[in-house]
Amino acid sequence: MITVLETGPLNTVQDLGRFGLRNMGVGSSGMMDMLALQVANILMDNEDGAAGIEIQTYPCVLRFDVDTRFVVTGADVGLSLDGVMVLPWVVAQVQAGQVLRIERPTVSARACLAVAEGINVPVVLGSRATQLRGGFGGLAGRVLQTGDMLPIAPSDGPAGFGAVPPLRVLAAPGETRPKSVTVRAIPATDHDHFTASSREHFWGRPWRITPQADRIGYRLRGEPLRLIEPKELRSYGIVPGIVQVPPAGEPIVQMADANTAGGYPRMACVIEADLWRLAQAPIGTDIYFQLCSHAQGVAADVEMRRYLNTLRSMVGYYRASAARQSGQRKHSA
Amino acid sequence: MITTCLAEAISDVPTISAIGTRAILFEAPGEFSMAQQRRIWALMQACEARADIAELVPGVTNLLLVFHEAPAQPEAIIAWLTELWPDLPELEVEGRLFEIAVRYGGPLGEDLHRVAEHAGLSPKEVIERHQASEFTVCTIGSAPGFAYLHGLDPSIAMPRKTVPSLQMQAGTVIIGGPQAGISAITGPNGWNSIGYADVALFDPARHSPALFQPADRIRFYAEGIEL
Numbered sequence: 281m282i283t284v285l286e287t288g289p290l291n292t293v294q295d296l297g298r299f300g301l302r303n304m305g306v307g308s309s310g311m312m313d314m315l316a317l318q319v320a321n322i323l324m325d326n327e328d329g330a331a332g333i334e335i336q337t338y339p340c341v342l343r344f345d346v347d348t349r350f351v352v353t354g355a356d357v358g359l360s361l362d363g364v365m366v367l368p369w370v371v372a373q374v375q376a377g378q379v380l381r382i383e384r385p386t387v388s389a390r391a392c393l394a395v396a397e398g399i400n401v402p403v404v405l406g407s408r409a410t411q412l413r414g415g416f417g418g419l420a421g422r423v424l425q426t427g428d429m430l431p432i433a434p435s436d437g438p439a440g441f442g443a444v445p446p447l448r449v450l451a452a453p454g455e456t457r458p459k460s461v462t463v464r465a466i467p468a469t470d471h472d473h474f475t476a477s478s479r480e481h482f483w484g485r486p487w488r489i490t491p492q493a494d495r496i497g498y499r500l501r502g503e504p505l506r507l508i509e510p511k512e513l514r515s516y517g518i519v520p521g522i523v524q525v526p527p528a529g530e531p532i533v534q535m536a537d538a539n540t541a542g543g544y545p546r547m548a549c550v551i552e553a554d555l556w557r558l559a560q561a562p563i564g565t566d567i568y569f570q571l572c573s574h575a576q577g578v579a580a581d582v583e584m585r586r587y588l589n590t591l592r593s594m595v596g597y598y599r600a601s602a603a604r605q606s607g608q609r610k611h612s613a
Numbered sequence: 614m615i616t617t618c619l620a621e622a623i624s625d626v627p628t629i630s631a632i633g634t635r636a637i638l639f640e641a642p643g644e645f646s647m648a649q650q651r652r653i654w655a656l657m658q659a660c661e662a663r664a665d666i667a668e669l670v671p672g673v674t675n676l677l678l679v680f681h682e683a684p685a686q687p688e689a690i691i692a693w694l695t696e697l698w699p700d701l702p703e704l705e706v707e708g709r710l711f712e713i714a715v716r717y718g719g720p721l722g723e724d725l726h727r728v729a730e731h732a733g734l735s736p737k738e739v740i741e742r743h744q745a746s747e748f749t750v751c752t753i754g755s756a757p758g759f760a761y762l763h764g765l766d767p768s769i770a771m772p773r774k775t776v777p778s779l780q781m782q783a784g785t786v787i788i789g790g791p792q793a794g795i796s797a798i799t800g801p802n803g804w805n806s807i808g809y810a811d812v813a814l815f816d817p818a819r820h821s822p823a824l825f826q827p828a829d830r831i832r833f834y835a836e837g838i839e840l
Contacts, residue, residue: 302670302679304815304823305757305797404817413798414757416817469630469638514645515754515761517670517677519636541672541754549633552683577634578683 281345282395284428285379288337290494293399293418293430294536295331298407302517302540309409309417312336312495312536312559313390315584316354319443320394322592323351323371325599330398331408333424335391336495338384342393344374346434351442354392355560358383370442388560396435412495412537438602441595446556449587453554453570460486461561463554464572464580468522468546470511478505482547486566487531493563495537500567504529511545518542521550521558523569533558533567553580627698629691634683639694640675647763649674650751651703654827658704659697671752671827673761708750708828713795713810715786717743719839721809728771728788728805736840742766743786743807748793748831758815758823759797762831767791777803784810786833 296317297310311317311334321330333340338357344350352359352368359366360381366372368391374380382391401408401419410418419428454462471479487500505525518524522534524544531547535558550558551572561567572580628640639656641649653676657669660678668679684690717740718725729736748762755761770791781787781802787794789804796802797814810833814824825831 300668301757301822302668302677303753305754305759306815306822405822411757413800414815414817415798466631466633468632469628469640514673514675515752516638516640516672516675517754519632519677519679521633539755540670541752546630546632549631549636551634574631574634574683574687578685581634581683 282399282430282432283343283345284341284424284426284430285343286339286341286426287424288335288340289423290337291333291335291340291424292410292412293331293401293408293424294334294410295329295398295408297536298405298409298411298417301405305540306405306411306414307538307540308520308536309411310407310536311392313354313392313556315446315556315588316390316392317394318588319369319446319591320351320353320392321398322588322595323353323441323443324349324394324396325437325595326394326396326398329407330394331401331418332392332394332399333430335382335393336389338382340382341379342382343379344376344432345429346376346432347374348396348432348435349373349437349439350380350393350395352382352391352393353443353445354390355385355388357385357391367442369445371439373436373439387562389562390559395432396437397433400431400433413539438599441598443591446584446587450583452557453572454568457566459564460566460568461557462568462570463550463557464577465521465523465548465550465569466572466574466577468549470507470525470545471547473507473509473511473545474525474547475506475508478507481505482531483569483571486568489561489563489565489567491563495535497532497534497538498558500531500533502530505531505547507545513543513545515541515543519549521552521555522546523548523550535559551577551580553577553584625699627695629694631687632677636677636679637687637690637694638675638677641698645674647749647751648703650763651705652698652701654706655701655704656694656698659701670754672754673751706828708826708830710830710832711825712832712834713812714836715808715810715833716837716839717786717808717835719809721782721785722807722839724771724774724805725807725840728769728807731771732769734768737838739769739807740835740838742769743793744833744835750825750827750829750831751792752827753823753825756797756815758825760794760814760825760829760831762793765791765793771805773803774805775803777801778806781806782809783814784812786810
């Protein structure tokens, strides 16, 4: 078990999401920073779909009740195990009774904690992800609370190795500016129904993430965008990343817990390969949207997959080597 | 005559757009009608045969196609959809009939009087007209199991509230513009409440978690009235 000793209000169990149920009104949910979970599961030699804990409010203090291994990825959080500093992105060994403290990150937003074999909450409708709107999945369909106990497995595999964070490997689109992030987006259905100056604005100016930003979506602040003429839309299906513009003109980007249907005009959609960059952008960050073609979006996917595949093969070599060395030690003992 | 045919043909051209790299949105042209909705269901059936589609999300006269992987040639899919649409017939689905007991009015149907006032009717007349219609499930979406119901008597249509109710109970019988529904989850809701029905629209433990499916038919009857 992992026992939650202290937690902010919005931390949940998440996996890669629940798919195939949008037609029943069930959105995908899942870790906001999917890439962080993918990296963590590769490092832990877990199944791709193993669940972790998404931490977005701090500090989060957890006690391990078994000897096992864990890794924290995603945000640049401060970590300490019984008061001794440990590094994010590196697999660590932990003994039963040890306490992990996860402190607020300085520049990013969401940490992902993965353990060997994953957080073993029940699979509901094909996934362990918490569906907050529907009140199911994860731990009892809700956010974590002090005193919660999450089932995990003991493990004694190799530790002390890690991954180079994707931020250092995957080329960031756009210029690097302080407290800002550039994401690539493809024009969507109503793009050309906005005025020319609104379109210019949308692609050229920063959009600040307001405090109304959570797992459902981010409300952005900037000069309002205007349609050439008002448009009444009928309810349509949406996916995370879509940028909609409500009548007041300030856009909303839908995120992991987005509803399955929307009704506002659609300006653009952030490419999947950049959703993790948005997930790591805290409130107050300036978002720049960079116009991107379908081919460029696909190329970004390929680059991300290459990063994960390289990591997977490196981890495979390391594990094989570690197993051989521990076999030799046992043999000579 | 020829020009009329041409105009009709042009007006039947759908809007097809990319939503990111992995989804394509198909929107039927023209006004809302159940006929167009049935053609969307036919399109959905045609799409089900494709192995590259992960999720099909029908909306109100539109369909979102979500692919397993970003398609290499989205133009080819757009061309396929464009070619398919003009010849698609209405898909006649024999939906199941549900009869839902409603406690009209009272604290859970607190907007009944406002709906009546807006319609220039008495609350009793609103209740009678709500019961007189047979509704069709147009699509499921927004919240787990929420059904957009078509078939509301236009005389009791009512625009959504500008200030939503913050804690509307799941099961609240509601009117939002020309559409009707039953709220699926407890939470903020901008639709107008006229009563309450003791039904769970979604239960993850049920064999079929969503109670309703598109094309199902719904009739409401009064189990109680509190004015």
